[in-house]
Amino acid sequence: MKIALLSNITIDMLAENLRKKLACEIYTSPGFDTWQQELLSQDSGLYAFKADALVIILHANSYADSWENIASGKNLIDDWLQAVKVFAANSGSVPVFVSSIDVSDTWNSRAIYASQKRLGAYFENYFLEKLYSLENIYVLPLKDILENIARVNYYSSKIWYLGSMPYSLKALSEISDLIARYVCGLHGARKKCLAVDLDNTLWGGVIGEDGVNGIKLANSKEGAIYQDAQRVLKKMQNQGVMLAILSKNNVSDVDAAFSHADMILKREDFVAEFINWQPKSQNIKQLAKVLNIALDAFVFLDDNPAEREQMKAQCPEVSVVDFPSDISKLPDIISKVYDEYFFTLNVTSEDAHKTQMYRAESKRREIFSQASSVNDFLKKLDMKIDVHVMQPSEELRVTQLVNKTNQFNLTSRRYTQDEIHAFANNPDSEIITAHVSDKYGDQGLISVMILEYSGENALINTFLMSCRVMGRQVECEIMSELRKFLIAKKIEKQRNISRIMGEYIKTAKNSPVENFYDTMKFRLVNQDHDQDQDQDQARKFYEIGISDLPETTGLFGRLSE
């Protein structure tokens, strides 16, 4: 199974958890917060991956300022959904799971005021309602996990500020369980039938001894445990789980028990009943024959440890539930049984797929009439760029980027600050930096290019960019700025460059830029096959005439000084 995992936060730890849990192939997008571009561009790695399911984890706090008023919050959500819809329309029947969001509060109590809390709840519901209205898109209830384990246990502010990953280890583990369950739910439930005991399982006490007035079953106190347990079973039955009775009892006693006023379950809620004094393992085999399903489609719930052991020994295919020693946990355990064995998304039928594909096809036109391309998305970001020769004050930041940038780094050469200083002061080399801002804030110095001049040639010794601005055509804009920069040099008769040379050195992490120069229309002139490595194209050399460098993308305004 192939799962694509997209997010506006760092997702590596979650991807690693899922790989271990599901033993499946996981796609994560290159760069940081590039999920919308991945959805919008059919050239993206996401489309090439051809996932069986797409999971999108959204962290609301990344866009904290957008939640301050109704209009900006709704705009943000509408933009998100637009990207999801475009993917759904382009990818036919690939199921998409989108996380619910937590806007109500943040760990730093930014939104402690009642009005802001209400606004948060409003946005969460607005998002959910919109998601529910979409075909082939499922809500992944992350917010439920938060509620179950409490916010203080859900987030880890330290890792958020250090690594843009907001969740605690506990939350990460629960989230990966949830994703695994939902993704597996696509294939239908793992089990079909839950076989239950009666005495001390559906009610407290033994009907044959305590009588109908003596058993514990009520809407308050201890009897409510059993009533709640029955309510959960009833809901499961409504969801399509088959219930069956396996009980050592007299039928007349059981008849009496089912006449109890507080019984939630009725006899007709059960597909079959085996009420006799035979071993339950024997009965369940009979039951399997009657229902025409295999033994491994059964789950067995019984309070009696001896019965459970006997079942495990005689019918190892049957899943036996660990009955709680603390009876108050019974309703909860049954819910967990549902999650583990019977959860399903009801989407496997071929017909349903066909309908969805048909509907997606008709929706596609609608969506494209709204003209939502990647470029429209990028234009809305209101990006501004400034490219200039490195200032001495930028040396430290440049050195940092040179030494830590892995993904978007063509050559991955590492330099000390002294070496950076030397490049800047050597008349035959130059360092160019790029700064980007968008409507969400200033991204600062995000790209470094080191040029070495030799006669009419300029060699791009180093070109790197922060992963935060990947997928935004910043690199194309920088290339067009390079063209302007070098032409200006020519006009001012500083230096007469006519050819640019580029180089790509493969590393374990820079595959996102493997074809960067090809995309920029550079000509491949030479390939080195590294002797030590068994990899092709370990090193590639390119060149391009200065006038063939790309023109401006038109997506950027200029940062004023």
Added chain:
Amino acid sequence: MKDLGEFFAFVADVMNVKPQELSLETRYGEFPAWDSVMHLKLVMALEEEFDTEIPIEKIPDIKTLQDLYEYTHK
């Protein structure tokens, strides 16, 4: 918690490697399993396991398992 064996077992579990592959000199960035993501995971797991707090500004200073080990008895 001063038992090195337990410490290595803990780290090995988080990194999904064998304890024998680890030593106090094992270094962030050099040991293949210890990349930037693993660095954060180690910090989170250590804080939880040993009920300790590593101040955010100290996290980049952790370069070797020796540095990390210090936090198990603070």
